[in-house]
Amino acid sequence: xxxxxxxxxxxxxxxxxxxxxxxxxxxxxxxxxxxxxxxxxxxxxxxxxxxxxxxxxxxxxxxxxxxxxxxxxxxxxxxxxxxxxxxxxxxxxxxxxxxxxxxxxxxxxxxxxxxxxxxxxxxxxxxxxxxxxxxxxxxxxxxxxxxxxxxxxxxxxxxxxxxxxxxxxxxxxxxxxxxxxxxxxxxxxxxxxxxxxxxxxxxxxxxxxxxxxxxxxxxxxxxxxxxxxxxxxxxxxxxxxxxxxxxxxxxxxxxxxxxxxxxxxxxxxxxx
Numbered sequence: 001x002x003x004x005x006x007x008x009x010x011x012x013x014x015x016x017x018x019x020x021x022x023x024x025x026x027x028x029x030x031x032x033x034x035x036x037x038x039x040x041x042x043x044x045x046x047x048x049x050x051x052x053x054x055x056x057x058x059x060x061x062x063x064x065x066x067x068x069x070x071x072x073x074x075x076x077x078x079x080x081x082x083x084x085x086x087x088x089x090x091x092x093x094x095x096x097x098x099x100x101x102x103x104x105x106x107x108x109x110x111x112x113x114x115x116x117x118x119x120x121x122x123x124x125x126x127x128x129x130x131x132x133x134x135x136x137x138x139x140x141x142x143x144x145x146x147x148x149x150x151x152x153x154x155x156x157x158x159x160x161x162x163x164x165x166x167x168x169x170x171x172x173x174x175x176x177x178x179x180x181x182x183x184x185x186x187x188x189x190x191x192x193x194x195x196x197x198x199x200x201x202x203x204x205x206x207x208x209x210x211x212x213x214x215x216x217x218x219x220x221x222x223x224x225x226x227x228x229x230x231x232x233x234x235x236x237x238x239x240x241x242x243x244x245x246x247x248x249x250x251x252x253x254x255x256x257x258x259x260x261x262x263x264x265x266x267x268x269x270x271x272x
Contacts, residue, residue, distance in 0.1 A: 071098035087112035125216045127153040130224040138165035139252035147259045180230040192216040196234035197258045203239035222248045
């Protein structure tokens, strides 16, 4: 037995009520799961009963997030077949792993995932200032996790609703600074160039900019933008090119675009 088990190897099997009479299981990999209760309800519909394939393979996006079945079940073979690597969480091996993690981290402890990400973290930090919407903060943290940045810095606010982060903040270094000056002092001490992402006067196009490898990207809210103090501490301001009528892009979307721009310049291929 391999010590890595993907959600495509250990899938959740559900059977639509329309297909149940013929005992035809529908094997759905992660990202396409439908809870059995949901498929049972759908199968009772006259329209869906006539088309069992449609009932079984309806996209996961049609389901509320709190009823989707994702991830993997218990490790096959019981305790005797469990891997001995200490990075694995024995409780997850026993009951399954439904967390929002990629397959290579299935069944790993939170501490083991954090340690592995930290070793491979990119020399990119993200700072958020004047962002009042918790969902935007959470979305930025989630994107930062996806690109494995070294850390996220939140200026001013210490308490925020982490629901939008989809638990990804547990695996990431998230720091707080009461004021912008503290962040600038940290960047100077650690040798990071501060780059502001803002569409204000004097901002240059991000698309043609050569970003530093040791980079601290700073983002402000759509309304207030970056404070004068923090803007003065930036080596330059960069803006994302826009082609429509809107004046600004949602800050969480802008952060994802800017992070990916850095990734294209400094990171190799993503791990499998």
